[in-house]
Amino acid sequence: MAQAIVVRALGGPDVLKMEGITLQPPGPGEVQIRQAAIGLNFIDVYFRTGLYKSAEGLPFIPGKEGAGVVTAVGDNVSRFVVGDRVAYASADGAYASERNIEIAHLVKVPDGIPLETAGAMMLKGMTAQYLLNQTFKVGPETTLLFHAAAGGVGLIAGQWAKALGATVIGTAGSQDKIDLALAHGYDHVINYRTDNFVSQVKEITSGKGVDVVYDSVGRDTYPASLDCIKPRGLWVSFGNSSGPVDAFNIGVLAQKGSLFATRPTLFGYIATRPALEACANSLFDIVQSNKVRINVNQTYALADAAQAHADLEARKTSGTTALIP
Ligand code: NDP
Structure with missing residues (x-):
């Protein structure tokens, strides 16, 4: 049986x-x-x-x-x-x-x-594939922020983004996880439980912000994630590990610099x-x-x-x- x-x-x-x-x-x-x-x-x-x-x-x-x-x-x-x-x-x-x-x-x-x-x-690997190659075409000119960098999707995405030539910034919740992420493609990893990740991202990018934020944490990292993005950059909200983002007002994209937003799922990218x-x-x-x-x-x-x-x-x-x- x-x-x-x-x-x-x-x-x-x-x-x-x-x-x-x-x-x-x-x-x-x-x-x-x-x-x-x-x-x-x-x-x-x-x-x-x-x-x-x-x-x-x-x-x-x-x-x-x-x-x-x-x-x-x-x-x-x-x-x-x-x-x-x-x-x-x-x-x-x-x-x-x-x-x-x-x-x-x-x-x-x-x-x-x-x-x-x-x-x-x-599931995690094909997610990293579409996020970095289809939702946004990551390349050598790209600077990105990936939350939960030491997680399942996060460790794959860090290595893949590095292979594509990007500057890769991550967040993680402990020193052990930071060390792990740094060994898997990330150039910079911020402890988002103890440090303000927005100011750290600003410092790392000399005030410019990143081209794209990949946010699977959800409630706890919204709306701060939007403050890390350069004008007309992209917010990719793809998960809810801390709970869903409930009160998303599309007007916030205008206030934060004419941003783009997408809420993709793997199943929409492997449907055929x-x-x-x-x-x-x-x-x-x-x-x-x-x-x-x-x-x-x-x-x-x-x-x-x-x-x-x-x-x-x-x-x-x-x-x-x-x-x-
Ligand atoms: P992870 O291995 O990344 O585990 C989740 C991580 O999120 C934790 O280890 C933790 O890392 C971080 N986290 C932050 N806040 C919380 C919280 N309040 N409770 C729990 N964890 C928290 O999981 P997966 O790799 O399986 O998935 C990562 C995310 O990506 C999930 O949100 C998942 O739903 C999403 N996903 C979306 C897909 C899509 O196509 N849309 C496909 C695949 C996954 P730390 O301790 O460092 O904070």
Whole structure:
């Protein structure tokens, strides 16, 4: 019998409980996979608490990301065969030892990348890909600020932005995290729990401000993030780790220097097969070039998903985290 974490009521980490589940054979357009690793992502917290609503209501199996080996193939599937090593970042129901999955979500994992790494890097890595290469085209002329620099997305983004030639400023909540971020591409890292990051950014940029701020912290860094941006620069609000930005008045963009703002999500950038493959291949390429190293800094047994969520929310984790079935 397959094992899965099933959420039967919204709430704190303790609602994440392991159960045995009966898996049907894969349907048309689906394959069945045995999972080697499942990615822990902050979005899993939003679904657990109810900040984001699960399409299927309660109960649901959380998680969007994983990697494993194809064990059975449904009708009308020619792209994948039994034995393929595959990964995904956009399919609900990831917290399971085995699962069925629509092939629209799947890509093949290159031989050089372990499944344990792939399972924890797809969502965060493709997010770094689109943020730095599509939402804003980062290059040698770019100076950027990336909040939560030592987090899962943050450590990948720092290395990637450095590989693109940018000047990379980060924020982090402890000295250990600052040191980690400095070792992963960041030129400057500010402790935003003890220091005023706006004045520090102004100092680093000689008063000019940055071209783009990537803000996944949300409530605690808004509206200060806007004060770090140069006139006509871009505010990318892409997460809510401290809570959502509630009272956003579009007029603030005029007051702060004719700024641009966007609130993107990965799923809008990998919605078609060509877009998914381009984004995933770009990630695989940069990982295989060693310009971006994936730090799976925490692994937990899938049964300990509650502890993993508690640690993520308590800001105890850095880099990426894998749940192992
Ligand atoms: P992280 O590993 O970055 O963990 C979150 C980090 O945010 C913490 O480690 C902590 O770092 C920082 N943080 C600041 N304030 C708080 C707070 N009040 N509570 C908890 N953490 C806080 O998570 P992920 O890499 O999984 O995700 C990073 C962010 O990016 C999330 O907000 C997520 O929702 C978002 N995201 C958005 C995507 C999109 O396409 N829109 C896709 C993927 C992720 P520190 O201690 O240094 O402050």
